[in-house]
Amino acid sequence: MRKKSLLAILLLCFFVNSAYALSEAYKNNIYNPGELKPVDSVLKVKVGEKAPDFILKSVEGKMISLKDYYGKKNVVISFVPAAWTPVCSDQWPGYNIVKDIFDSNDAVLLGITVDNIPTLYSWTNQMGKLWFDVLSDFWPHGAVAEKFGVLRSDGVSERALFIIDKKGIIRYIDVHDINQRPLLEILVRELEKIKSK
Amino acid sequence: MKIKLTGLAGIIIMLCVTIAICAAENSPPKEGNAFPEIELLKPANPMEIKYLGLSGDGLFKISQIKAEVVIIEIFSMYCPYCQGEAPNVNSLFTLIENNPVLKNKIKIIGIGINNSLFETDIFKKKYKVEFPLIPDGDFKLHKIMGEVRTPYFIVVKLKGGKTEVIYSRLGALGDNNIFLGKITKLSGLK
Numbered sequence: 001m002r003k004k005s006l007l008a009i010l011l012l013c014f015f016v017n018s019a020y021a022l023s024e025a026y027k028n029n030i031y032n033p034g035e036l037k038p039v040d041s042v043l044k045v046k047v048g049e050k051a052p053d054f055i056l057k058s059v060e061g062k063m064i065s066l067k068d069y070y071g072k073k074n075v076v077i078s079f080v081p082a083a084w085t086p087v088c089s090d091q092w093p094g095y096n097i098v099k100d101i102f103d104s105n106d107a108v109l110l111g112i113t114v115d116n117i118p119t120l121y122s123w124t125n126q127m128g129k130l131w132f133d134v135l136s137d138f139w140p141h142g143a144v145a146e147k148f149g150v151l152r153s154d155g156v157s158e159r160a161l162f163i164i165d166k167k168g169i170i171r172y173i174d175v176h177d178i179n180q181r182p183l184l185e186i187l188v189r190e191l192e193k194i195k196s197k
Numbered sequence: 198m199k200i201k202l203t204g205l206a207g208i209i210i211m212l213c214v215t216i217a218i219c220a221a222e223n224s225p226p227k228e229g230n231a232f233p234e235i236e237l238l239k240p241a242n243p244m245e246i247k248y249l250g251l252s253g254d255g256l257f258k259i260s261q262i263k264a265e266v267v268i269i270e271i272f273s274m275y276c277p278y279c280q281g282e283a284p285n286v287n288s289l290f291t292l293i294e295n296n297p298v299l300k301n302k303i304k305i306i307g308i309g310i311n312n313s314l315f316e317t318d319i320f321k322k323k324y325k326v327e328f329p330l331i332p333d334g335d336f337k338l339h340k341i342m343g344e345v346r347t348p349y350f351i352v353v354k355l356k357g358g359k360t361e362v363i364y365s366r367l368g369a370l371g372d373n374n375i376f377l378g379k380i381t382k383l384s385g386l387k
Contacts, residue, residue: 023276024346024368094275094316097323127277181275185315 022086023093026126031084038177041158044149047173051164052147056112056135059120064110064133066164074107074171074194075164076187079145081156081178083115083123091159091181092134093127098184102132105191107163110135114142114157150175161187165194225343225351225365232259232353232360233341237308237331245329249304259353260360264304266384271342271349272330273310274320279348282369283324289373290328299377302386306331310339310347354384 022030045051055065069075080091092111095102102109109132113120116138124134137144137157145157152158161182163172172190176182226232236256240246246253250263259267270286272279286305293303307330309317317330333339342349345367352364363383370376380386 022346023273024278024348090273090275090311093277093280094273096277097274097280098319128280181311183313183315184274184319185313188315 023090026084026089029084029126030086030089032086036178038179039158039175040152040154040178041150041175043173043175044147045162045170045173047170049170050168051162051170052144053168054144054147056137056144057117058133058135059117059124060133062133064135066168069108069164069166070168071166074105074166074191075162076102076107076109076191077148077160077162077164078109078111079148079150079157079160079162080111080113081152081159083113083119087159087179087181089123089126092124092130092132094181094184095132096127096130098188099131101188101191105188105195106166107191108132112137112144112157114138114145114151114155152178163187163190163194225345225349226362228362228365230362232351232362234258235338235341237306237338240329240331242329249306249329260355260358262304262306262355263301265302265355265386266304266363266380267353267355268303268305268380269351269353270305270307271310271339271345271347271351272307272320273347274312274316276347278369279320280324282348283320283326285370285373287324287326289370289376290326292373292377294327299381299386303377303380304328308333308338308342311336352380352383 051066053066055063058064066075078092078095095109111132111134114137117136120134120136124130142151142155142157145151148162150158150160159176159178159182161172161174161176162170165171171194174182236258239251239254239257251257251261290305293299293305305328307326307328309320309330309332311334312332313334314332317332320326321330348369349367350364350370351362354361354363364380
């Protein structure tokens with residue numbers, strides 16, 4: 001038994017992958033939940049289907065509906081699991097410096113978490129001024145994440161990206177390993193595919 | 198019994214070695230120590246290859262850079278603090294390049310933690326960075342560097358193929374003239 005425990009410690013030391021790079025902007029205020037189950041939900045939507053509509057409140061106090069963008073813009077929805085956690089805190093600040101890429105692909109970005117507005121306000125303030133809307137899916141808790149099938153069993157959302165075209169059709173889905181950040185170039189490539197069609 | 202004890206002793210030795218390796222991996226480069234023998238991907242841009250005094254493609258070591266001092270910025274395209282610090286690091290680069298005494302003696306490189314080449318290129322274009330930015334997409338270098346937060350600056354003195362860390366700190370550089378004076382003094386540059 002003791003041998004097994006020691007071996008487990010050895011394996012942990014060799015293979016545990018903290019695998020995130022954290023900005024000093026957050027000081028010591030980031031909670032590390034450790035390595036999580038990569039995906040813990042079952043998708044309820046498919047590429048080619050109409051995206052479920054929603055209305056959520058943004059950090060700036062606007063009510064944002066997916067329908068608002070029909071016929072006008074492609075929409076990238078970035079669900080991230082939770083404020084003040086490692087990978088999430090270093091995902092949107094990257095999107096914040098590529099507004100030109102979204103603009104050139106006639107797309108907007110909507111960031112969504114299941115956190116409440118005050119928490120999102122404090123957290124996103126550390127990222128600098130964001131050009132995109134950040135929406136709270138806090139109450140009814142995770143209802144929009146649930147509609148898309150990306151609400152995990154512990155009440156946070158997956159780290160997921162959806163591209164929805166101007167007709168409201170889902171064109172790309174990436175329910176990513178929650179422990180890792182999706183590569184930006186893949187998202188850009190998918191946006192460019194929609195633009196070229 | 199003897200066999201059982203030997204097995205247990207073996208596991209304990211392995212555990213000690215593993216903990217020692219983990220501890221070594223988790224500590225940032227210390228001032229006064231040699232810089233870790235990491236290998237970096239050579240930049241594709243010929244101007245950057247020339248800036249570093251290298252040739253061809255493949256990998257290179259910090260000790261191969263043609264300079265007396267190398268400033269290494271550990272950063273990430275996704276790090277808001279690094280984004281904010283970018284203009285200041287660019288000013289430092291300009292300050293060095295405009296100083297005929299320091300121009301060929303001090304070089305700067307950036308290592309983009311968990312960044313792909315696409316992502317470091319975005320950072321480069323966005324902030325008009327003129328020094329090489331090298332991606333560390335798989336955290337390999339980040340682990341060797343002690344998984345530091347970003348931005349983190351390391352200054353390495355090069356002499357006769359040997360390296361010595363003379364500065365290793367988290368956070369912004371502050372006043373570039375003061376920083377440059379400090380590392381010039383620490384490295385013995387004249």
